[in-house]
Amino acid sequence: MTTDLKETIRPVDPAAVMGLLPASPRILALGEPTHGEGTLHAVRNELFRQLVEQEGYRTIALESDCLMGLLVDDYITGLDGTAGEDAAGASAEDELDDVMARGFSHEWGAFPGNRELVRWMRSFNAGRPASDRLRFAGVDGPLEITAAASPRQALTALHGFLAERLGTGLLPCSGDALDSLIDPDDRWTEPAAMMDSSRSVGQSAEARELRLIADDLVALLGAHAPGLIAASTPAEWERARLYGRTATGLLRYHFWMADTSPARMTWLLGVRDTMIAANLLALAERGPVLVSAHNSHLQRNSSTMRMWDHPMLEWWGAGALVDAELGAEYAFLATAVGTIRHRGVDAPPSDSVEGLLYALPGDHHLVDAGRLAASLGEHLPDARVSPWFGYAPLDPAHLASADGIVFVRDAEEH
Known part of the structure; x- marks a missing residue:
């Protein structure tokens, strides 16, 4: 068994990754079993850097708010023509501080690994022509664990885009009427609504009317696409479509x-991943994409979760949805980890998948998931049980559906 396992491992580098795949994928997804761990971010950042430099990827996407991510994209692409040419001293760090604070959801701008990724992306773009610059994107909806954003930003931006180019005659309502239906924003972001549906505004008369308005605005985008494209820059058209997807998805949520x-909960989980999938497919239209998100969002298998007093919930994650559209042009690398000791996750049982990989030498490996599954045969080990709710161990039944596994022996605080 040990000999067979050693034959399944490779270095974590672009040549080894591409060697597992039939062709260079349009979307290369790297999952993670938990969020925010510095060692996992360091491995992700290095692999993404190499894939950008050696394989020509020019978009990096993370599991963060798609609208907030526009600020990060502006920063790293240097829309003012100064990408990578920061002012000296504290002002440059202050600017980066602001981007990390306002450009990420879930407070993930505070993670040092994400900060280093953004810093490197901006530096990479220094002196490059716009056509060759690296782009950043958030692919999640404007959603937090206990709340969802007001639809104001997406709806008013889309309304303004159309009003400027088509005039107001075709629009389903005025800007003032739109504001009146949305006001006030804090009723949309009520944290208690996740646990108590009666606290949600989502099925009010105003919310139902806004869903119809959003649908009409998106219909106008499609019906007038030739003229709108001609009257817009590629970035403006791309963002208008993003506003449309976000407005309709957010109102559905x-x-x-x-x-x-x-x-209720199955719908919420499904709507979120449908939004992630739609954002990924839109990004792939402009070129190859690297994306990092939780394994459960990116895997090809259906995802499951147990929440509060609900029975086991099951839905199709973004990876499964994208794979259904792209087939071999979608690739998925799961990440598995041996220990997260500062979270109480100690050495894995020797008969678990993580335990078998943990017994091999080295800090991290790329594992040929198909060969590993074949070596294990029909009698797969039981799934590891996590003592910490924030870490989801690898499901042995999912091995054969992953293209590879990035195994990190020990995740440490950074």
Whole structure:
């Protein structure tokens, strides 16, 4: 068994990754079993750097708010023509501080690994022509664990884009009417709504009208696409489509926040991943994409989760949805970890998948998932049980559906 396992491992580098795949994928997804661990971010950053430099990837996407991510994209591409040419001293760090604070959701701008990634992306772009610059994107909806954002930003931006180019005659309502239906924002972001559907505004008369308005605005984008494209820069058109996807997805999410049926949580999980998938597919239209998110969002298998007093929930994650569209042009590398000792996750059981990989020498490896699954045969080990809710061990039944596994022996605080 040990000999067979040694034959499945490779270095974590672009040549080894591409050697596992039939062709260079349009979307290369790197999952993670937990969020925020410095060692995992360091491995991700190095692999993404090499893939950018050696394989020509020019978009890096993270599991963060797609609208907030526009600020990060502006920063690293240097829309003012100064990408990588920061002012000296504290002012440059202050600017980066602001981007990390306002450009990420889930407070993930505070993670040092994400900060280093953004810093490197901006430096990479220094002196490059716009056509060759690295781009950043958030692919998640404007969603937090206990709340969802107001639809104001997406709806008003889309309304303004159309009003400027088509005039107001075709629009389903005025800007003032739109503001009136949305006001006030804090009723949309009510934290108690996640646990108590009666606290959600998502099925109010105003929210239902806004869903119809959003649908009409998106329909206008499609019906007038030739003229709108001609009257816009590629970036303006790309962002208008993003606003449309986000407005309709966010209003759908709020609708199901207010639902009282047993299907409520399955709908919420599905809507979120549908938004992630749509954002990924849109990014892939402009070129190859590297994306990092939780394994459960990126895997090809259906995802499961147990929440509060709900029975086991099951839905199709973004990776499964994208794979259904792209087939071999989508590739998925799961990340597995041996220990996260500062979280109480000690050495894995020797008969778990993580335990078998943990027994091999080296700090981290790329594992041929298909060969590993074949070497294990029909009698797969039981899944590891995590003592910490924030870490999801690898499901042995999912091995054969991953293109590879990045195994990190010990995740340490950075």
